[in-house]
Amino acid sequence: MAGGLPLTRHAAGNRSSRPGTTQAASRWKALRMTEPRGRRELIVATAAQMFARKGIRSTTVREIADAVGVLSGSLYHYFSSKDEIVLEILTGFLDVIAARYRDVLAREQDAAQTLRAIVLASLQVARERPDATAIYQNELRYLRETPLYKEVQVAAGEVQRTWLGVIERGVADGSFRSDISPRVFHRLIRDAVWLSGRGQHPDAGYSTERLADAITSIFLDGFSARPRAGGAAPA
Amino acid sequence: MAGGLPLTRHAAGNRSSRPGTTQAASRWKALRMTEPRGRRELIVATAAQMFARKGIRSTTVREIADAVGVLSGSLYHYFSSKDEIVLEILTGFLDVIAARYRDVLAREQDAAQTLRAIVLASLQVARERPDATAIYQNELRYLRETPLYKEVQVAAGEVQRTWLGVIERGVADGSFRSDISPRVFHRLIRDAVWLSGRGQHPDAGYSTERLADAITSIFLDGFSARPRAGGAAPA
DNA sequence: GTCTATATTGAGATAGAC
DNA sequence: GTCTATCTCAATATAGAC
Numbered sequence: 001m002a003g004g005l006p007l008t009r010h011a012a013g014n015r016s017s018r019p020g021t022t023q024a025a026s027r028w029k030a031l032r033m034t035e036p037r038g039r040r041e042l043i044v045a046t047a048a049q050m051f052a053r054k055g056i057r058s059t060t061v062r063e064i065a066d067a068v069g070v071l072s073g074s075l076y077h078y079f080s081s082k083d084e085i086v087l088e089i090l091t092g093f094l095d096v097i098a099a100r101y102r103d104v105l106a107r108e109q110d111a112a113q114t115l116r117a118i119v120l121a122s123l124q125v126a127r128e129r130p131d132a133t134a135i136y137q138n139e140l141r142y143l144r145e146t147p148l149y150k151e152v153q154v155a156a157g158e159v160q161r162t163w164l165g166v167i168e169r170g171v172a173d174g175s176f177r178s179d180i181s182p183r184v185f186h187r188l189i190r191d192a193v194w195l196s197g198r199g200q201h202p203d204a205g206y207s208t209e210r211l212a213d214a215i216t217s218i219f220l221d222g223f224s225a226r227p228r229a230g231g232a233a234p235a
Numbered sequence: 236m237a238g239g240l241p242l243t244r245h246a247a248g249n250r251s252s253r254p255g256t257t258q259a260a261s262r263w264k265a266l267r268m269t270e271p272r273g274r275r276e277l278i279v280a281t282a283a284q285m286f287a288r289k290g291i292r293s294t295t296v297r298e299i300a301d302a303v304g305v306l307s308g309s310l311y312h313y314f315s316s317k318d319e320i321v322l323e324i325l326t327g328f329l330d331v332i333a334a335r336y337r338d339v340l341a342r343e344q345d346a347a348q349t350l351r352a353i354v355l356a357s358l359q360v361a362r363e364r365p366d367a368t369a370i371y372q373n374e375l376r377y378l379r380e381t382p383l384y385k386e387v388q389v390a391a392g393e394v395q396r397t398w399l400g401v402i403e404r405g406v407a408d409g410s411f412r413s414d415i416s417p418r419v420f421h422r423l424i425r426d427a428v429w430l431s432g433r434g435q436h437p438d439a440g441y442s443t444e445r446l447a448d449a450i451t452s453i454f455l456d457g458f459s460a461r462p463r464a465g466g467a468a469p470a
Numbered sequence: 471g472t473c474t475a476t477a478t479t480g481a482g483a484t485a486g487a488c
Numbered sequence: 489g490t491c492t493a494t495c496t497c498a499a500t501a502t503a504g505a506c
Contacts, residue, residue, distance in 0.1 A: 055376045057292045074472050141290045177460050180449050188427045195426045214415050222457030223420055225412045309490050
């Protein structure tokens, strides 16, 4: 923390200027599935990327502004605070998850199939929105300190109830073990799923589908080598 | 044995004064297994508690000093920076883990038994040192920004090699599945173990041993309800 | 809608008296 | 070994010109 950088604040020269076509904007075009449309969305997307990489607290509004290609004061034309940007990132994220889960539940499969589908849907969202995923996993502590947290909690509630619901259903109908608390199982599989993108390495060679299968298989069948219910013995 | 430590002066306000018996000190006596001995250790323990609860960045040196019962300048008699306190917390933590793992390996059990023992040892450390555990899980991003990170990484290396070693051994001798990457399995079970203390609720009614059994059983046998290798059918 | 310039606050760290 | 007092820097946010 003693570090004094010999910083020159923002050499006004290196911005080349037209907002819509900055480096930041074209980066998104190349890398992300959903390309930010307007300046406001570009701010959100850029901030999400930086929050995910460096943490919310360590990312300054000036850095966000630099990356977007404007000066920091201009951000306040779109958002009234840094936290408001955070809120927009997370509610967008949670809304997407909740919607996917609703689709899954609408299929009315059995508990095991539903669980597998929830795992897959979660991993897909994690892949599509890696920044928001990382922020949500890593910055809960920051979030709790902000007044906006309540709004996030509401959105998170539905998500949690979906997981717990399918687990309890499986226990009730006899397809899942009843000697282990559904809450404990929920915590384990939920963390496994959401943290599996941590460290950005998508596990060389593990597609989203294959990872979903691996996770579901471990959690339902176990890692011990012995004949398994559904099918073939281990290769 | 926190009896009589030297007196301090200083009346400034609400602190009642003898360092050894401040609120902070007696809190430790009540709650923790290892009671801080000297002032230096009290600083470390207090800081750990606050870092765990509020995050490193949000905890100011002034807050730490207040909780200990001194003024902020005095901390710099013991540590030359805030990060040095963080480093002491984490290397102490990792050294304890590495030592426990060495004990486990010395027993020369089979892979499944060793894995179970590592899970249990980890949960015990997590229970004994919840603050350091939380810090290590939640503040990796902060750590990476600090020059001290390299030292932490070295200590973490041995820990990781222990996990991976036992998993690979089980795969090699045929007791674990070979159709799932050991690295993937390692990540899943490691996160499950270290995060299981998250949220401070020790899972009402789940002792450390019972939780270790639950985790090991889920990861080895699976959550599906069907006759399991080792014994009785689910209740 | 963006910039320039700056107010304001808060943090880590230091110097030197006691 | 602790306190008092203060330095220095960095960060969020604002005001108002263009």
